[in-house]
Amino acid sequence: MASGTALIYDEAMTRHKLLWNDPICDIEVPERLSASYEQLQCYHLVERCIPVPAREGSEEEILLVHSSEHLEAAKSTQAMNEEELKRISGNYDSFFFHPNTYHCARLAVGAALQLVDSVMSGKVCNGMALVRPPGHHSQRNAANGFCLFNNVAIAAEYAKLKYGLQRILIVDWDVHHGQGTQYIFEEDPSVLYFSWHRYEHQEFWPSLKESDYDAVGLGKGKGFNINLPWNKVGMGNSDYLAAFFHVLLPMAFEFDPELVLVSSGYDSGIGDPEGQMNATPEVFAHLTHFLMQLAHGKLCVILEGGYHLRSLSESVCMTVRTLLRDPLPQVTGEMAPCLSAIESIQNVRAAHKPYWKWLTYEDTSFLHNLSTKSDLVKTADTNPCRDDEAKITDSNGTDRIERFLELHMKNIVFPVPPIKTATTELKASADPNTFPVHLHVVKEMDKNELEALVSDFHADLVEANKTLLFLGSTLTILDKILKKEVCSGIAESPAASASVAVALRHSLHFGFQRVLCIFVGDTDIMPSTEDGKILIIHVCKKEQTGKSSSKHYVVLNWKEDADGNDFFSAVLGFILPVAYSYQPNLIIIAVGANRSLGISGISLIIGLLQGLAESRILAVIEDTDINLMQSVAKALAGASMPHFGVHVPPTQEKVNQIKKLRNQLQQDWKMLQCSVNDGI
Numbered sequence: 001m002a003s004g005t006a007l008i009y010d011e012a013m014t015r016h017k018l019l020w021n022d023p024i025c026d027i028e029v030p031e032r033l034s035a036s037y038e039q040l041q042c043y044h045l046v047e048r049c050i051p052v053p054a055r056e057g058s059e060e061e062i063l064l065v066h067s068s069e070h071l072e073a074a075k076s077t078q079a080m081n082e083e084e085l086k087r088i089s090g091n092y093d094s095f096f097f098h099p100n101t102y103h104c105a106r107l108a109v110g111a112a113l114q115l116v117d118s119v120m121s122g123k124v125c126n127g128m129a130l131v132r133p134p135g136h137h138s139q140r141n142a143a144n145g146f147c148l149f150n151n152v153a154i155a156a157e158y159a160k161l162k163y164g165l166q167r168i169l170i171v172d173w174d175v176h177h178g179q180g181t182q183y184i185f186e187e188d189p190s191v192l193y194f195s196w197h198r199y200e201h202q203e204f205w206p207s208l209k210e211s212d213y214d215a216v217g218l219g220k221g222k223g224f225n226i227n228l229p230w231n232k233v234g235m236g237n238s239d240y241l242a243a244f245f246h247v248l249l250p251m252a253f254e255f256d257p258e259l260v261l262v263s264s265g266y267d268s269g270i271g272d273p274e275g276q277m278n279a280t281p282e283v284f285a286h287l288t289h290f291l292m293q294l295a296h297g298k299l300c301v302i303l304e305g306g307y308h309l310r311s312l313s314e315s316v317c318m319t320v321r322t323l324l325r326d327p328l329p330q331v332t333g334e335m336a337p338c339l340s341a342i343e344s345i346q347n348v349r350a351a352h353k354p355y356w357k358w359l360t361y362e363d364t365s366f367l368h369n370l371s372t373k374s375d376l377v378k379t380a381d382t383n384p385c386r387d388d389e390a391k392i393t394d395s396n397g398t399d400r401i402e403r404f405l406e407l408h409m410k411n412i413v414f415p416v417p418p419i420k421t422a423t424t425e426l427k428a429s430a431d432p433n434t435f436p437v438h439l440h441v442v443k444e445m446d447k448n449e450l451e452a453l454v455s456d457f458h459a460d461l462v463e464a465n466k467t468l469l470f471l472g473s474t475l476t477i478l479d480k481i482l483k484k485e486v487c488s489g490i491a492e493s494p495a496a497s498a499s500v501a502v503a504l505r506h507s508l509h510f511g512f513q514r515v516l517c518i519f520v521g522d523t524d525i526m527p528s529t530e531d532g533k534i535l536i537i538h539v540c541k542k543e544q545t546g547k548s549s550s551k552h553y554v555v556l557n558w559k560e561d562a563d564g565n566d567f568f569s570a571v572l573g574f575i576l577p578v579a580y581s582y583q584p585n586l587i588i589i590a591v592g593a594n595r596s597l598g599i600s601g602i603s604l605i606i607g608l609l610q611g612l613a614e615s616r617i618l619a620v621i622e623d624t625d626i627n628l629m630q631s632v633a634k635a636l637a638g639a640s641m642p643h644f645g646v647h648v649p650p651t652q653e654k655v656n657q658i659k660k661l662r663n664q665l666q667q668d669w670k671m672l673q674c675s676v677n678d679g680i
């Protein structure tokens, strides 16, 4: 399993610059690249990456996407004087040429291809390329929106050709619609393109009808183009996370890509003059983390936009830190998407319903059927999504943004230690090569220390001291996590329920305010959760007699489908949104007897929840299936997810159960909201 993160940066790409006065293009400055790189150095992140040199993309590689006319026109600009450069620039919407532009654009293409080669060859697991000029607006025959060659589109075509890939996901989180990329792949089912973008009912540039949610792709490509328009500014962290939980991730997991490319624009971040959004840098760590659970972690992040230098730089650093598998900082802000975001999410889900199995089973309907979309345009009020925060991003607020970000980044807690997983004597740990990840083996707590710990406030939970012994490994590991000596840990236990009960009480006694416990399998002990300090999600086979779900105790009846993993939609559409709404300080994943989930379902939960609680996860495993232990160890150690095997959609009755729970709990856990029809 490959490891390591590539970083591609070449100072030569700073030599493309605007030579005349143009208020539209003057934000695309060389300092975007140098400031980002300097911030990476400042956080000592450059030295932790594997440096990979840029190279010039060849003409042949550029012709994978662009016409020879476009290539020749671009090439001819190298010898032009300023007046000629200005004239040819006028042929395009929002583009400027400099004598170095052509060379820089070839380096940007080559950097993207170098990144693809580094990942596909296994030299690294993932990486980031800091490039300019950007690419996602450029089209077969035209430069557009600061873009000359479509770096990411060429990278996708290159990967298909050289590595025979058949499923590539492009995630475009830049705040502008990458119409160039859409045009290039709209009939191509081998490339799934997802873009969210400021739209304001077609008011915002490039103001295209085909940027709306109903542009789902053409011909064989239908269903493989996903547009999520933001019809208001001021979108924040919870809106972006909801878009991933309820739109992108279910489709991405069903698509099961072999490689993930990110058109990584940070103008969707707070303070950006173009985006006017409110999402803060740490949200990009979470978005990156989710994408690392796909394609065995093969992820290439390629820079697009981002025009507020400090916001851009901090977001770039958050991305690289996550690629390096550092634990994620807690995401800030109220976990509740705004109404406009939910409307857009609902509409894009409805538009894609005919093309995706997981959606076919979900209950989704258009907010307004297409004929009345014009009403939406009339009713569009231009107020930002959240008035209060939006003030931070008013135009003359640049210095206020600096101050805001200065303070915000100071308050961000970077978890220590970097992901380290502890375990006590696991049967299998004797054989290191069965545990492909480094496990930090800790010695058991000694008996009298244990007795002291247990007797003073767990006595009621522990019968005769026969149960005392197995408590040891759970409490030993938990203590290491609570004391931040390790990030996560695995404890074996012959009675998961009892271990979990003691671990929960111990954590609260230690002072944790919110502990999320996901219990898979049958259990009888369920500690009281009424004070909200514990949230239990109990995944079990059979109906729990007399236990109906409530805000802090959710019962999920799930018997996994025999021939495949149908648990995706429960994790992505339910467990993840509830967990992010709750914002736990500690997560306990317990696997009891007769677990009703496959190993991949359990690994998926761990992999996706690892962004929470600063990656503090305690796994308590009763089922000593060696494959389970191995998968849990890999997931906890941040190794990328195992292959999930065939993806089967859940049965209608399972979906109905999720829908019922979502309706019951979406007022409490607002990240569950994905449609306005349910009378929010």
Ligand SMILES: CC(O)(O)CCCCCNCCCN
Residues within 6 Å of the ligand: 024, 094, 134, 135, 136, 137, 145, 146, 174, 175, 176, 205, 265, 267, 304, 305, 306
């Ligand atoms: C890579 C990127 O998506 O960030 C480029 C954005 C270009 C914005 C052009 N604005 C033109 C406004 C015309 N009234």
Ligand SMILES: [Zn+2]
Residues within 6 Å of the ligand: 174, 175, 176, 265, 267, 274, 304, 305, 306
């Ligand atoms: Zn942009």
